[in-house]
Amino acid sequence: MKSRIFFIVFLLLTVVYKPFSQEGAHGHDSHAAFDPGATALHHISDANVYSILDFIRIPLPVILKSDAGWDIFSSSRFSVGAHEDGTQAYNGYVMHHGSVYRVNDHGFPMNGQARIDGFSTKVEKVNGKDKDIHYVLYQARSYRLDARSTLDGGILGGGITSFMDFSPTKNVISMILVSLLLFWLFRKAAVAYKNNPDRAPKGVQGVLEPLVIFIRDDVAVPFLGKNYKKYFPFLLSLFFFILGLNLFGQIPFLGGSNITGSLTVTMVLAIIVFIVVNINGNKHYWSHIFWMPGVPIPIRILLAAVEVMGLFIKPLTLTLRLAGNISAGHIAVLSFIGLIFIFGKSGESLAGSTVGTFLSVPLTMFMMTIELIVAFVQAFVFTILAASYIGAAIEEVDHDHVESIHH
Amino acid sequence: MLFTLVTFTPFQPTPGLAIWSLVIFLLFWFIVGKFAFRPIMEALEKREVDIQDAMDAAKNTRAEMANMKAENEKLLAEAREERSKILQEARDMKNQIIAEAKDKAKEEANHLINSAKVDIENQKKVAFAEVKNEVGAMALTIAEKVIRKELKGNAEQENFVNNLVKEINLN
Numbered sequence: 001m002k003s004r005i006f007f008i009v010f011l012l013l014t015v016v017y018k019p020f021s022q023e024g025a026h027g028h029d030s031h032a033a034f035d036p037g038a039t040a041l042h043h044i045s046d047a048n049v050y051s052i053l054d055f056i057r058i059p060l061p062v063i064l065k066s067d068a069g070w071d072i073f074s075s076s077r078f079s080v081g082a083h084e085d086g087t088q089a090y091n092g093y094v095m096h097h098g099s100v101y102r103v104n105d106h107g108f109p110m111n112g113q114a115r116i117d118g119f120s121t122k123v124e125k126v127n128g129k130d131k132d133i134h135y136v137l138y139q140a141r142s143y144r145l146d147a148r149s150t151l152d153g154g155i156l157g158g159g160i161t162s163f164m165d166f167s168p169t170k171n172v173i174s175m176i177l178v179s180l181l182l183f184w185l186f187r188k189a190a191v192a193y194k195n196n197p198d199r200a201p202k203g204v205q206g207v208l209e210p211l212v213i214f215i216r217d218d219v220a221v222p223f224l225g226k227n228y229k230k231y232f233p234f235l236l237s238l239f240f241f242i243l244g245l246n247l248f249g250q251i252p253f254l255g256g257s258n259i260t261g262s263l264t265v266t267m268v269l270a271i272i273v274f275i276v277v278n279i280n281g282n283k284h285y286w287s288h289i290f291w292m293p294g295v296p297i298p299i300r301i302l303l304a305a306v307e308v309m310g311l312f313i314k315p316l317t318l319t320l321r322l323a324g325n326i327s328a329g330h331i332a333v334l335s336f337i338g339l340i341f342i343f344g345k346s347g348e349s350l351a352g353s354t355v356g357t358f359l360s361v362p363l364t365m366f367m368m369t370i371e372l373i374v375a376f377v378q379a380f381v382f383t384i385l386a387a388s389y390i391g392a393a394i395e396e397v398d399h400d401h402v403e404s405i406h407h
Numbered sequence: 408m409l410f411t412l413v414t415f416t417p418f419q420p421t422p423g424l425a426i427w428s429l430v431i432f433l434l435f436w437f438i439v440g441k442f443a444f445r446p447i448m449e450a451l452e453k454r455e456v457d458i459q460d461a462m463d464a465a466k467n468t469r470a471e472m473a474n475m476k477a478e479n480e481k482l483l484a485e486a487r488e489e490r491s492k493i494l495q496e497a498r499d500m501k502n503q504i505i506a507e508a509k510d511k512a513k514e515e516a517n518h519l520i521n522s523a524k525v526d527i528e529n530q531k532k533v534a535f536a537e538v539k540n541e542v543g544a545m546a547l548t549i550a551e552k553v554i555r556k557e558l559k560g561n562a563e564q565e566n567f568v569n570n571l572v573k574e575i576n577l578n
Contacts, residue, residue, distance in 0.1 A: 186443030193450035233440030
């Protein structure tokens with residue numbers, strides 16, 4: 001039985017990742033050979049189309065804003081093909097590797113559809129930094145493309161460009177799906193508790209109850225004390241939202257959404273935690289940040305600087321830790337699968353592919369198991385840190401204790 | 408050209424995804440928090456309180472049962488003691504009544520005996536008196552007869568009679 005399952009997984013992995021092997025033969029200028037880095041990056045990036053198994057493509061709505069105004073249409077307008085590359089341009093927008101780009105070049109038809117012939121990528125120096133610049137091939141001429149605007153101010157290779165993308169992307173759709181699924185599960189459990197309050201938990205209740213009690217007894221109560229009830233739904237929301245998204249991203253062949261590995265999502269969650277913490281911060285909390293009691297004044301000034309930095313470093317670490325862990329897991333899994341194509345010389349050598357597969361499958365399975373643990377651990381860590389920050393902000397002053405420190 | 412990774416797009420924060428995830432998480436927090444987490448939280452809490460109450464009640468009942476048993480035993484012992492006391496009293500009373508009855512009977516008997524003695528004494532006295540009278544009369548008669556036959560002088564006779572009478576009286 002075990003060996004049969006192993007064999008099926010083996011077959012599926014070989015079949016499903018077959019399209020990788022065409023990467024080299026697709027006519028990319030700089031990607032003549034299989035590039036595991038770019039492939040992994042493509043697979044963990046957000047997309048404006050929802051691809052399952054790289055051949056079922058569900059078009060998503062596209063909402064774009066540029067100098068020319070708003071453009072709202074379905075991504076099926078791009079006639080998305082292999083590698084989530086569009087074969088049509090629409091209103092000056094094209095789709096490359098699942099993302100929308102805007103032609104920022106004269107001479108390209110900026111209204112209606114236009115048949116395009118492919119893409120190329122060059123690494124160019126922009127403001128002294130290396131940057132991937134994509135070009136679209138249209139009627140035997142390359143046109144420079146603008147990526148969508150990002151909020152990193154150029155630090156992470158993005159910046160404000162000629163358009164903004166407000167589309168409900170693959171990540172957004174995944175988030176909505178996971179939210180609805182979680183709502184359905186928890187509502188079912190809540191109704192079961194309401195209808196049979198005196199019966200032992202059954203079914204979905206039995207699965208969720210230990211987790212809920214775990215968050216209550218090991219996260220909420222130790223950090224928040226007896227006032228935990230006010231913040232408990234927030235902590236549960238954080239934990240299950242992150243856990244649900246982590247696990248959803250782990251499901252193979254279902255789009256492999258890298259939602260919690262996306263810095264934007266974790267940043268938003270961390271900002272919400274930051275707001276919840278600082279809205280509820282009491283006098284004691286703020287006094288310990290700006291005017292630490294019980295130390296000499298020069299040290300107070302120094303500590304204030306450190307504490308104010310800490311105020312912002314806390315959500316920053318929350319953001320980076322979660323996104324980094326989940327993205328790293330996805331990259332590791334994709335890299336191990338990429339071994340098949342590296343050994344197989346991008347599909348030229350069947351023997352190489354076989355060796356690569358025998359190497360890749362156990363490693364991938366091992367990695368995916370680790371990732372399941374990481375999914376739980378990271379959701380737990382995010383929640384427990386949020387609870388500890390809230391706990392520090394609402395901590396009541398023990399006057400006797402403070403007095404004894406002062407003297 | 409392996410690993411030509413310049414722009415790491417997942418780590419570029421995009422305004423669109425930020426707005427969507429903000430809205431989705433806030434809705435999730437609000438809706439699931441209100442309609443699922445809060446009821447579950449309350450149900451769990453209520454159940455724990457109920458379990459604690461039930462356990463406390465069981466403990467109390469057990470203690471009460473033990474108390475009642477002790478009390479029952481105490482009552483039983485008391486009842487037993489009471490019974491033996493009553494029995495003892497009854498026995499004492501019986502003995503007392505018997506003793507009293509005996510005393511009374513003895514007294515009555517003595518009384519009867521005494522009155523009988525007095526009666527006897529009286530009867531004796533009467534009998535003696537009668538005998539005396541009878542003897543006196545007989546003596547007189549005898550004396551008369553004796554006198555008629557033998558006596559001559561009165562004085563000697565009278566003395567003699569008086570002496571006789573005195574002798575009789577002295578008896």
